[in-house]
Amino acid sequence: MKNQKKILYIAIALMLYFAFSDLIMRFDPITSVDKENLSALPPFSKAYKLELRNNRWIIALDYKIENGVVRYKQKFSSGEINLELVREIKTLFFLFGTDNLGRDVLSRTIYGGKISLTIGLLSSLIAFLIGILIGTLSGYFGGITDKILMRITDVFLAFPKLFLILTISAFIRSQNILTLIIILSLLSWMPIARLIRAEFLKIKQMDFILAVESIGFPALRVAIKHILPNAISPALISIPLTISDVILTESILSFLGFGIQPPTPTWGNMISEAEKYLFTTWWLPILPGILIFATVLSMNWISEISK
Amino acid sequence: MGYILKRIFNAIFLSLGIASIVFVLLRVLPTASFSDVYLNPRLSEEMLSKIRSAYGLDKPVLIQFLNWLKEILTGNFGFSFIYRKPVINCIADAISSTLMIGIPAILYSFGLGIFIGVRSARNRGKLMDKFINSFLLILYSIPSFWLGIILILVFSYMLGFLPPSGLHSLTFYDMNPIEKVLDTLSHIFLPVLTLGTPPMAAIARFTRGTMLNVLSQTYIKTAKAKGLDENYIFYKHILPNALLPVITLFGLYLPLFLAGSIVVEEIFSINGIGKLTVDSIFQRDYPLTVGITLFVSFIVIIGNLISDILYSVLDPRVRLR
Numbered sequence: 270m271k272n273q274k275k276i277l278y279i280a281i282a283l284m285l286y287f288a289f290s291d292l293i294m295r296f297d298p299i300t301s302v303d304k305e306n307l308s309a310l311p312p313f314s315k316a317y318k319l320e321l322r323n324n325r326w327i328i329a330l331d332y333k334i335e336n337g338v339v340r341y342k343q344k345f346s347s348g349e350i351n352l353e354l355v356r357e358i359k360t361l362f363f364l365f366g367t368d369n370l371g372r373d374v375l376s377r378t379i380y381g382g383k384i385s386l387t388i389g390l391l392s393s394l395i396a397f398l399i400g401i402l403i404g405t406l407s408g409y410f411g412g413i414t415d416k417i418l419m420r421i422t423d424v425f426l427a428f429p430k431l432f433l434i435l436t437i438s439a440f441i442r443s444q445n446i447l448t449l450i451i452i453l454s455l456l457s458w459m460p461i462a463r464l465i466r467a468e469f470l471k472i473k474q475m476d477f478i479l480a481v482e483s484i485g486f487p488a489l490r491v492a493i494k495h496i497l498p499n500a501i502s503p504a505l506i507s508i509p510l511t512i513s514d515v516i517l518t519e520s521i522l523s524f525l526g527f528g529i530q531p532p533t534p535t536w537g538n539m540i541s542e543a544e545k546y547l548f549t550t551w552w553l554p555i556l557p558g559i560l561i562f563a564t565v566l567s568m569n570w571i572s573e574i575s576k
Numbered sequence: 577m578g579y580i581l582k583r584i585f586n587a588i589f590l591s592l593g594i595a596s597i598v599f600v601l602l603r604v605l606p607t608a609s610f611s612d613v614y615l616n617p618r619l620s621e622e623m624l625s626k627i628r629s630a631y632g633l634d635k636p637v638l639i640q641f642l643n644w645l646k647e648i649l650t651g652n653f654g655f656s657f658i659y660r661k662p663v664i665n666c667i668a669d670a671i672s673s674t675l676m677i678g679i680p681a682i683l684y685s686f687g688l689g690i691f692i693g694v695r696s697a698r699n700r701g702k703l704m705d706k707f708i709n710s711f712l713l714i715l716y717s718i719p720s721f722w723l724g725i726i727l728i729l730v731f732s733y734m735l736g737f738l739p740p741s742g743l744h745s746l747t748f749y750d751m752n753p754i755e756k757v758l759d760t761l762s763h764i765f766l767p768v769l770t771l772g773t774p775p776m777a778a779i780a781r782f783t784r785g786t787m788l789n790v791l792s793q794t795y796i797k798t799a800k801a802k803g804l805d806e807n808y809i810f811y812k813h814i815l816p817n818a819l820l821p822v823i824t825l826f827g828l829y830l831p832l833f834l835a836g837s838i839v840v841e842e843i844f845s846i847n848g849i850g851k852l853t854v855d856s857i858f859q860r861d862y863p864l865t866v867g868i869t870l871f872v873s874f875i876v877i878i879g880n881l882i883s884d885i886l887y888s889v890l891d892p893r894v895r896l897r
Contacts, residue, residue: 423586424593427880429872431835432853436601436869439857517719521839524721525854544725544843548733558722566717573713 272574279567283386290383296361296373298380299532303328306344307371309550310363317341318359319350332358366552368542370532378556381534385523386564388450388535389516395454396511400461400504401497407462408469408500409492419466426459431521438527449528453515461504461511468500506575513568520561536561579888579895587881594873595648598866599641653870654863658856663867666852673743674837674848677764681772682826682833689776690822693783694815700788709784715777720836724770724843731766739763741845767844771836775829782825787818820891827883831876 301307306328307316319327319341327350329341339358340349365374407418437452438444472478473496481495522528523537524544531538536557543553619627628634632643653663692708699705732740739745743763751759790796791814799809838850845851849868856864888894 420589420593424590424597427590427873427877428594428597428869429831429834429876431831431838432869432872435838435853435857436598436865439860439862439865440601513717520719521721521835525838525842527857540722540725547725547728551729551733554722554725554729558719558726561719561722562717565719566714569713569717 275574276571279571287383287386290379294376294379296376298372298377298534301367301371302326304371306330307361307363307367308344308369309546310367311550312364312366312552314363314366316361316363318361319355320357320359321350321354322356323354328361365556366550368539368553369546369550374539374553374556377534377539378536378560381536381539381557382560384446384529384533385516385519385536385561388446388453388519389512389564392450392453392457392515392519393508393511395450396457396515397461397504397508399454399458401465401501403458403462404465404500404504405469405492405497408466409473409488409496411470415466418462422459422462425456428456430456431518434518434522435525435527438522444528444530446529449519449522453518457511457515461507464503464507465500468503469496472496472499506572509568509571509575513565513572516561516564516568580885583881583884583888587877590877591874594877595645595870596641598870599644602862602866603637648870653867656856656861656864656867658859658861658864663864664871666864667849667868667871670847670849670852673846674841674850676743676760677767677771677840677846677848678833678837680764680768681775681836684768685772685776685779685829686822686826689779690783690819692776692780694787694818696780697784697787697791697818698810700784700791709781712777712780716774716781718774720770720774721839721843723773724766724840727766727770728843738766740766743846767840767846770843771833771840774836775832778829779822779825783818783822786821787814790814790818793817820887823883823887823890827876827880830879834872834876 296302302318310316317329317332319329319332319339321327327341327343327348329343332339332341334340334352337352338349339352339355341347363373363375365378367373368377403418403422407415407422434452434456441448441452469492478491478495481491486495519528519535520537520540523535524541526538526541528537529535531542539557540554540561543550543557546553625634632640635643651664653667655661656663656666659666692712696705696708728740731738739762743760745751745759745763748756748759796809796813799813834849837848838853840846841848841850842854849872853865853868855861856868
């Protein structure tokens with residue numbers, strides 16, 4: 270009971286994240302207000318946005334007001350402007366710094382997380398459904414159907430997954446979220462199918478199945494209404510592991526440059542971009558990495574406690 | 577013997593299955609086979625059909641598949657567009673770098689993993705065991721590419737005493753043998769740590785599980801009741817039985833190490849199989865991509881076969897299942 274509560278908390282946290290991520294995102298994750306002046310600011314940096322009366326703005330790293338004149342400093346220059354022309358001065362605070370194109374790391378991570386998690390959750394869901402379908406067919410009908418389906422499963426399992434995914438994405442011209450979800454789910458259903466099949470073989474031997482079969486219920490109804498509900502729990506337990514596996518694979522793909530393409534952020538491609546400028550902007554890979562790590566850890570932990 | 581034959585037959589079947597999936601990929605996907613991309617647009621239709629018949633592309637698909645299989649079996653994986661040499665030679669050039677990281681990483685992950693697993697099972701229930709177990713779950717969940725980047729940041733950028741990339745220093749060929757060894761060790765330390773740590777944690781957890789399983793068996797109780805020495809029971813009865821299933825992990829984790837090598841070689845700029853794969857995809861060198869995929873799959877199948885056979889030799893009960 271206690272463990273179910275913990276799982277519920279994680280699920281609620283995920284839902285809240287999806288619902289309110291747009292509200293906590295304080296900056297545009299894809300384009301910067303000022304590419305030049307805001308680029309590569311370390312964590313806890315502040316910048317100022319001087320909004321002018323003519324609807325333009327100036328981004329300054331520091332400013333001072335002296336007898337009616339605002340003196341401001343930018344990255345490579347400084348200037349001054351009459352206070353009367355300035356409508357408002359806003360403080361921009363970058364908790365986790367900005368990247369080389371002047372975008373807020375926190376906002377990008379929040380936005381990218383939504384994409385990474387969507388891909389992870391949807392692919393796992395589809396993989397789960399495919400696994401149930403194949404496992405049910407193979408476990409209930411047995412015989413030649415079982416042999417063929419299990420052989421196919423074996424072949425898919427024998428492929429080193431990452432190499433196969435890379436090969437397939439080599440042939441796909443434009444990778445988007447949909448193609449990525451399809452590829453990942455088509456290569457993740459095998460363990461679930463095996464689990465379902467094993468449970469089916471066990472339950473098929475039980476007396477109550479003999480009973481419903483002898484009443485004359487059609488095969489489909491026996492398989493779906495009587496066996497499947499009893500066979501599904503080991504597969505349910507394996508879902509968190511599938512999710513963590515898919516999220517890791519997606520991040521590795523994005524990291525290698527085969528996933529979602531920039532400027533759209535995902536946790537993986539943010540780390541990939543960060544790697545190029547590692548020694549000048551060390552703070553870039555920290556936050557997305559910690560979030561991938563935390564997601565994978567919490568999924569592994571769920572599967573640990575639900576055993 | 578029947579069991580081993582069955583395993584071998586299964587391995588052959590799997591290889592055939594993989595070969596046919598790869599062939600289907602080559603045929604079905606639009607950019608892959610006999611692609612317009614690589615043809616001279618000024619070739620006449622007559623010339624094209626001549627080329628097609630020269631490469632056997634006018635024959636039925638099944639015949640083409642068999643021809644292709646024959647070439648694969650004789651070690652002809654195709655010809656790389658970019659490197660202008662046979663795919664198998666490209667792989668042969670790259671594999672030594674991969675092995676230089678891969679073999680130490682396998683030794684490290686299995687050695688340390690088994691050690692920690694055994695120790696933690698012996699001290700089960702204690703605070704230290706619980707702590708180590710949680711810590712292993714954390715290590716197991718770290719994305720390896722991120723771990724690599726953090727290691728580079730800490731050891732190369734902040735502390736500055738380990739090189740961030742490559743397998744050798746530029747001055748490697750002017751060094752004396754001892755310096756060469758030290759230079760290589762300092763270069764492979766971080767990649768091996770990156771590649772080996774997540775599997776190490778998984779192996780430690782698995783070993784702990786099998787140890788606890790054996791500890792709860794009745795024959796251990798019998799041995800204790802006979803008054804045998806604790807250490808004797810441990811080394812003679814518990815350890816061999818607990819370590820047997822770990823052998824299967826070798827076959828299971830081989831794909832993990834190969835996939836890890838893609839990431840590690842990319843981060844640390846090592847010219848191995850993994851980097852070759854990524855480069856071949858970026859340069860649209862399909863024969864190379866497909867050749868590496870086939871090669872790697874065969875390696876995984878052979879690794880699984882070896883670990884299965886080894887397991888059945890060491891534990892004859894398996895053959896009866």
